[in-house]
Amino acid sequence: MTTPRIPGRALCCGLALAASVAQAADNDAPLWEVGAGVAAFAFPAYRGSDEIRAFVLPIPYFVYRGEFLKADRDGLRARLFTSDRVNLTVSAALSPPASSDDVNARAGMPDLRASFEVGPQLDLTLWRNTAHSRSLKLQLPLRTAYTLERSPQHIGWVFHPKLNLDVGDLPGLPGWNVGLQAGPLFGDRRQHAYYYSVAPEQATAGRPGYDAPAGFAGMQYLVGVSRRYPSHWVGAFLRYDTLGGARFADSPLVRDRNYLAAGVAVTWIFGQSATRVRLDD
Numbered sequence: 001m002t003t004p005r006i007p008g009r010a011l012c013c014g015l016a017l018a019a020s021v022a023q024a025a026d027n028d029a030p031l032w033e034v035g036a037g038v039a040a041f042a043f044p045a046y047r048g049s050d051e052i053r054a055f056v057l058p059i060p061y062f063v064y065r066g067e068f069l070k071a072d073r074d075g076l077r078a079r080l081f082t083s084d085r086v087n088l089t090v091s092a093a094l095s096p097p098a099s100s101d102d103v104n105a106r107a108g109m110p111d112l113r114a115s116f117e118v119g120p121q122l123d124l125t126l127w128r129n130t131a132h133s134r135s136l137k138l139q140l141p142l143r144t145a146y147t148l149e150r151s152p153q154h155i156g157w158v159f160h161p162k163l164n165l166d167v168g169d170l171p172g173l174p175g176w177n178v179g180l181q182a183g184p185l186f187g188d189r190r191q192h193a194y195y196y197s198v199a200p201e202q203a204t205a206g207r208p209g210y211d212a213p214a215g216f217a218g219m220q221y222l223v224g225v226s227r228r229y230p231s232h233w234v235g236a237f238l239r240y241d242t243l244g245g246a247r248f249a250d251s252p253l254v255r256d257r258n259y260l261a262a263g264v265a266v267t268w269i270f271g272q273s274a275t276r277v278r279l280d281d
Contacts (some may be wrong), residue, residue: 030272035061037232041263045103046112046195047218048243050255061267065277085091087123091141092116094148105253107203112195115155119143133168139183145191157190160184162220177222185217192217207252215247218257238263 041056052164097114099110121141128135142159146152162183170176192212219242226235243249243257 003163007046026274028278029065030063031065031275031277033061033063033272034271035267035269035271037061037265037267038262041251041261043261044236044256044259045098045265048248048251048254048256049103049105049243050197051105052168059267061142061269085125087125088122089123090118090271091116091121091143093143094211105255108204113149115137115145115147116152117143117145117158119157131169135166137164138162139164144152154190155194157187158191159186160220167232175227175229177226177228179222179226181222184219186215187217189214192248196248196253198252210251210253212248212251217248218246220242232265232266232268234264236262238262270274 015101015274037059038056039059040054042052045051045053071151093116095115095117098106098112100109106112119142121139124138125142126136126138138161140159140161142157144157147155160183162181165180166177167179168177170178189212192214196210196212198207198210200209220239221241222237222239224235224237226233239261241259241261243254246254246257249255249257
């Protein structure tokens with residue numbers, strides 16, 4: 001899974017997790033699928049913000065399950081190495097912007113730009129059943145981040161190790177699947193400074209200057225549910241974030257150390273390939 005730290009990450013990761021387990025009970029799937037849908041979600045303006053944003057947006061749906069190149073729940077990535085239990089990929093992710101004009105804590109500060117992340121991800125399958133409908137993985141993504149603008153700015157590195165449990169074949173709930181995910185976040189000084197530092201010229205009476213350090217950035221816990229139908233799927237997620245113990249928790253830009261983010265989506269599949277490929281872990 002990709003890993004949203006600012007608003008859209010909750011949507012991208014949560015709905016991706018909900019969608020990802022929809023195929024868990026099947027041993028094969030179409031090589032590609034295309035479609036579109038609509039999603040409604042609510043999340044803070046950024047991790048640690050006390051201001052909630054709610055949106056209803058159209059969403060594209062595209063899945064490609066090639067041998068080398070894949071586009072699915074984990075974003076766009078290239079597979080570099082794989083074995084029965086180990087998978088090394090290059091993955092990428094996008095995060096949307098947040099305008100400081102709309103966030104009281106950041107009033108007068110530069111906007112948070114949309115960002116692009118890319119880097120390697122190592123997936124270790126710790127357990128799976130013989131039907132491949134249930135699995136437990138340790139995912140280790142390490143990404144470098146850049147702003148999306150005319151002159152991109154490097155905004156540091158992010159490491160988000162997490163345990164990911166996909167569960168299909170639920171007793172009494174045929175067709176429904178559940179995904180669970182939990183893990184800490186870590187960032188370097190540049191990453192944390194971009195979101196949580198307050199330069200001397202940006203300081204106010206209620207917002208003192210602050211220099212955010214590198215290190216632990218809190219915990220994330222996510223649950224996603226979904227069901228796949230012949231022509232569409234439905235999914236939802238709920239994510240709990242805690243910044244307790246985060247190295248930047250004392251930043252004046254951190255107004256809420258514990259919060260929930262949630263989203264629901266419906267996607268219609270317009271087309272898919274006749275070629276089918278085996279699903280693997």
